[in-house]
Amino acid sequence: MTLVSQATPSGRTGASPAFLRKIVVDPWLFGIFAVVTVSVLVFAALPIFTVLKQAVITDRGFDLAALAEVLSKSFVWESLFNTLLLGATSAVIATLIGFVLAFAATRTTMPGKTFVHGVALLPIISPPFVMALAVVILFGRSGLITRELLGIRNANVYGFHSLVLIQSLAFTPIAYLNIRGMLQSIDSALEDASASLGASRWVTFSRVTLPLVTPAILSSALLVFVKSVEDFGNPMLIGGNFNTLAVEAYSQMVGYFDLHSGALLASLMLVPSITAFLVHRYWVSKRSYVTVTGKPTAQTIRISGAAVVLPISILCYTIVFAILLFYLTVIYVSFTRLPGIDNTLTFDHYATVFTAGFQTLANSLLLAGIATPVTAIAGMLIAYLLVRKAFPGSFLLRWGTLLSFAAPGTILGIGYVSTFNAPPLLLTGTAFIVVAAMVVKNLQVGIEAGSNQLRQIDKSIEEASMTLGASNTRTFFQITLPLLKPALFTSLSYALTRSLTTLSAVIFLVSANWTLITVTILSQVETLKIGVAAAYCSILVFVVLAILALMQLLLSSTSPKR
Amino acid sequence: MSKVIFSNISKRFPVAAGAAAGLAVDRLNLVIEEGTLVTLLGPSGCGKTTTLRMLAGFETPSEGAITIGGRDVTNVPVNARNVGMVFQSYALFPHMTVRENVEYGVRLLNLPRQEMKDRVGSVLATMALETYADRSPSRLSGGQQQRVALARAVVTQPKVLLFDEPLSNLDAQLRERMRDELRAIQLRLGITSLYVTHDQSEAMAISDRVVVMRNGVIEQDDTPLNVYSRPGTGFVAEFMGKANILNGRIEAVDQSTVSIRIASTVAFTLPRGSRAFRPGEEVRCVVRPEHIRVDAEGAMQAKVRRVVFQGAYVEYLTDLEGQECVFLDSNYYRTGVAEVGQMLRLSVDSQPVWILPNSEAADMGKAA
Ligand SMILES: Nc1ncnc2c1ncn2[C@@H]1O[C@H](COP(=O)(O)OP(=O)(O)OP(=O)(O)O)[C@@H](O)[C@H]1O
Numbered sequence: 057m058t059l060v061s062q063a064t065p066s067g068r069t070g071a072s073p074a075f076l077r078k079i080v081v082d083p084w085l086f087g088i089f090a091v092v093t094v095s096v097l098v099f100a101a102l103p104i105f106t107v108l109k110q111a112v113i114t115d116r117g118f119d120l121a122a123l124a125e126v127l128s129k130s131f132v133w134e135s136l137f138n139t140l141l142l143g144a145t146s147a148v149i150a151t152l153i154g155f156v157l158a159f160a161a162t163r164t165t166m167p168g169k170t171f172v173h174g175v176a177l178l179p180i181i182s183p184p185f186v187m188a189l190a191v192v193i194l195f196g197r198s199g200l201i202t203r204e205l206l207g208i209r210n211a212n213v214y215g216f217h218s219l220v221l222i223q224s225l226a227f228t229p230i231a232y233l234n235i236r237g238m239l240q241s242i243d244s245a246l247e248d249a250s251a252s253l254g255a256s257r258w259v260t261f262s263r264v265t266l267p268l269v270t271p272a273i274l275s276s277a278l279l280v281f282v283k284s285v286e287d288f289g290n291p292m293l294i295g296g297n298f299n300t301l302a303v304e305a306y307s308q309m310v311g312y313f314d315l316h317s318g319a320l321l322a323s324l325m326l327v328p329s330i331t332a333f334l335v336h337r338y339w340v341s342k343r344s345y346v347t348v349t350g351k352p353t354a355q356t357i358r359i360s361g362a363a364v365v366l367p368i369s370i371l372c373y374t375i376v377f378a379i380l381l382f383y384l385t386v387i388y389v390s391f392t393r394l395p396g397i398d399n400t401l402t403f404d405h406y407a408t409v410f411t412a413g414f415q416t417l418a419n420s421l422l423l424a425g426i427a428t429p430v431t432a433i434a435g436m437l438i439a440y441l442l443v444r445k446a447f448p449g450s451f452l453l454r455w456g457t458l459l460s461f462a463a464p465g466t467i468l469g470i471g472y473v474s475t476f477n478a479p480p481l482l483l484t485g486t487a488f489i490v491v492a493a494m495v496v497k498n499l500q501v502g503i504e505a506g507s508n509q510l511r512q513i514d515k516s517i518e519e520a521s522m523t524l525g526a527s528n529t530r531t532f533f534q535i536t537l538p539l540l541k542p543a544l545f546t547s548l549s550y551a552l553t554r555s556l557t558t559l560s561a562v563i564f565l566v567s568a569n570w571t572l573i574t575v576t577i578l579s580q581v582e583t584l585k586i587g588v589a590a591a592y593c594s595i596l597v598f599v600v601l602a603i604l605a606l607m608q609l610l611l612s613s614t615s616p617k618r
Numbered sequence: 619m620s621k622v623i624f625s626n627i628s629k630r631f632p633v634a635a636g637a638a639a640g641l642a643v644d645r646l647n648l649v650i651e652e653g654t655l656v657t658l659l660g661p662s663g664c665g666k667t668t669t670l671r672m673l674a675g676f677e678t679p680s681e682g683a684i685t686i687g688g689r690d691v692t693n694v695p696v697n698a699r700n701v702g703m704v705f706q707s708y709a710l711f712p713h714m715t716v717r718e719n720v721e722y723g724v725r726l727l728n729l730p731r732q733e734m735k736d737r738v739g740s741v742l743a744t745m746a747l748e749t750y751a752d753r754s755p756s757r758l759s760g761g762q763q764q765r766v767a768l769a770r771a772v773v774t775q776p777k778v779l780l781f782d783e784p785l786s787n788l789d790a791q792l793r794e795r796m797r798d799e800l801r802a803i804q805l806r807l808g809i810t811s812l813y814v815t816h817d818q819s820e821a822m823a824i825s826d827r828v829v830v831m832r833n834g835v836i837e838q839d840d841t842p843l844n845v846y847s848r849p850g851t852g853f854v855a856e857f858m859g860k861a862n863i864l865n866g867r868i869e870a871v872d873q874s875t876v877s878i879r880i881a882s883t884v885a886f887t888l889p890r891g892s893r894a895f896r897p898g899e900e901v902r903c904v905v906r907p908e909h910i911r912v913d914a915e916g917a918m919q920a921k922v923r924r925v926v927f928q929g930a931y932v933e934y935l936t937d938l939e940g941q942e943c944v945f946l947d948s949n950y951y952r953t954g955v956a957e958v959g960q961m962l963r964l965s966v967d968s969q970p971v972w973i974l975p976n977s978e979a980a981d982m983g984k985a986a
């Protein structure tokens with residue numbers, strides 16, 4: 057019966073089609089939606105497609121011969137292989153370390169957990185290559201350990217082994233946080249039940265705990281893999297002859313001005329990244345038995361036997377010690393005249409940074425200062441548009457932001473250079489293009505946090521605002537956004553750290569007028585001004601920590617009155 | 619003037635693959651007179667909320683038109699309709715104080731500052747909320763939150779006030795008090811109101827008219843008294859409280875009364891008003907359980923099938939020559955409690971018996 061009436065739309069009286077009405081109801085919001093979507097397409101999707109196009113099309117059109125020629129070069133396959141090998145190795149090791157840390161923090165009576173937690177998170181808030189700098193200082197040709205302590209004259213610090221060490225430590229926090237969240241949300245009643253059935257501790261661990269956290273373990277491994285593929289600073293500094301795709305693409309672009317090869321290498325990076333990302337999104341996250349967002353349940357199980365706690369604690373403190381050693385080395389070197397040769401204390405490097413090198417620090421702060429709030433608010437806005445208003449064309453926005461998140465910074469950077477170098481989008485060399493890269497690359501984290509939080513906010517709160525006469529736009533800014541404050545702060549912190557410490561995309565975009573601290577650090581290391589580089593790194597870490605602490609303070613002081 | 623008219627309103631939701639296609643609201647015609655409170659009543663899923671949300675503007679009718687005070691609002695967005703709404707969850711803004719919640723809508727009216735303050739102040743006073751004005755809503759009791767929600771909805775002086783099960787989060791006692799308060803305020807302000815509930819006693823207590831809905835269709839639109847005592851259909855009779863619907867036959871009709879035979883006995887004779895009946899006609903009679911009593915001289919004979927002791931009364935389920943008949947005995951302490959299997963003689967207080975209109979016969983076939 058209803059089928060018949062559905063087939064007679066002529067009976068409509070004055071009701072417009074639903075999708076048109078959505079637009080008419082709030083033209084402002086639809087305008088914002090359109091602007092945001094077009095921006096995401098132009099600044100995320102378009103550059104990536106430009107690179108893909110450049111990879112297969114030369115001046116002579118679609119050029120199979122040229123493609124085959126590049127693909128026949130051994131450095132292409134070598135760097136692809138290197139990238140995959142490094143990614144897989146780092147993923148396994150970082151996930152293992154992350155698991156041990158998470159297990160120790162949630163299930164054992166290891167002493168000093170807060171301390172371990174704090175140190176383990178340090179790598180997250182610093183530029184990825186602080187570790188590389190430390191390793192060079194400690195284990196390099198004139199390394200503090202290799203030469204001073206051990207008297208080794210020609211230690212070779214460059215190559216695969218150092219990269220694995222550095223990436224494993226640098227990406228451990230990702231795995232640690234991920235697995236810790238999962239372990240915390242597992243109801244310990246399950247483990248109690250197993251123990252009460254007479255299962256030994258090992259059986260409980262291997263049959264109950266481990267299967268439950270397997271999704272988090274897989275997801276961590278995939279995320280670390282993506283991060284490793286994307287990493288540019290560490291392989292650049294310390295890879296030596298071990299070239300990864302990111303480094304190779306950069307040297308083809310910047311060293312040989314070979315746009316075609318650079319684009320092809322960058323496109324190759326997209327394959328493992330997107331694959332890992334899609335597997336993560338559509339396979340692993342569907343396999344979770346517990347929701348990580350659920351409130352942490354009371355943890356009653358405490359493994360206190362020395363036989364377990366002692367080895368785990370030793371392992372954890374070794375890792376913590378290594379991380380601390382690296383950071384303290386960098387700080388120490390920043391106060392040392394010529395590390396390994398002239399170890400007198402000095403403030404010269406800081407003096408250099410704050411005089412000749414001040415511009416780059418100021419630039420970084422300014423551009424990150426612009427990019428951060430834009431990223432966070434745009435993230436919340438997009439979350440709102442996607443979760444609450446299914447405007448026609450939403451999928452473009454959803455996939456555009458996902459793509460920009462999954463795509464390595466290198467391809468984005470190369471894409472920006474080739475897309476925005478001619479009118480009407482002549483943006484190369486401007487501050488705008490740098491800010492755009494920062495925003496686009498970091499949008500997704502805010503969108504995810506915002507979406508999750510929005511789903512927990514009663515929709516009728518927003519409806520109440522509308523019945524009171526407020527438009528959708530006003531409702532978003534006066535009602536929704538304030539309620540999204542926790543997600544907003546997550547997004548702000550993430551965007552700030554990333555914008556200040558990013559390298560892989562912006563290295564293609566900086567110009568004489570607008571250079572950034574991370575790029576400067578890289579060039580200081582390359583010209584062996586280790587002390588100045590260390591001073592920059594120390595300042596950067598300090599600034600990030602200070603701003604995060606300030607934001608934390610702000611958040612807790614403006615929390616809703618209870 | 620803010621009379622509300624729904625003309626031929628239908629709402630069809632896009633159906634998820636596999637689910638049965640259906641109309642949430644089916645060619646509904648409804649008038650809410652200026653200043654009155656009309657309740658939509660019906661079982662879950664019958665389309666009450668959908669109807670209310672179409673008036674609010676959150677849903678667009680698939681067909682038909684809605685007018686408020688003569689103005690066609692079918693395609694007017696929510697925020698331009700000037701309706702007030704009280705939500706089931708109250709939907710107070712958690713990041714604002716009580717006063718800020720109430721002020722929110724008034725600010726959008728661009729009134730002079732003093733007038734705005736006066737309005738907010740007087741509404742807070744009316745709702746006895748002055749002492750809590752600077753508190754966060756999360757620090758109020760359920761009843762107080764309810765009052766804030768109402769204050770916020772009425773302070774903008776909306777043309778229409780909408781309620782979607784506003785009392786369902788309150789405990790039973792508070793619910794009755796708030797219900798009476800709501801009604802008092804609605805009457806005082808004279809705001810045209812549409813109220814959704816699935817609680818029939820709440821509906822009868824609060825409304826000028828009760829609209830009983832079923833499967834997206836209006837079953838009856840009448841005063842609370844009529845909906846209860848003169849139900850248009852068996853569904854309405856049963857929804858408005860416990861009812862026996864007994865099949866009978868017209869035995870005799872005279873000037874002012876009509877006698878009805880239930881199975882083998884002439885069970886009752888009642889005034890027929892202006893309704894016409896033919897002798898021999900099949901009819902269905904609504905008899906409320908409280909109008910049947912045990913009576914040694916009673917005309918009807920029934921066999922006890924189940925006995926439920928309820929304290930104030932005993933509820934009997936009996937077999938009345940093949941028809942189920944429920945009644946309540948509040949005299950049990952004098953006469954004793956009957957046992958299962960026992961035969962009882964019953965008589966009916968015939969005044970309140972209601973003979974269902976016969977159009978129901980067709981309706982019965984549809985429902986079956
Ligand atoms: N957004 C929607 N999408 C699809 N179907 C819907 C939607 N909203 C309501 N419906 C369907 O329309 C019908 C009527 O729903 P409605 O919410 O109006 O019922 P109700 O009378 O308010 O019920 P309740 O007493 O449970 O609140 C239901 O069958 C429901 O499943």
Ligand SMILES: [Mg+2]
Binds near residue numbers: 666667668
């Ligand atoms: Mg409802």
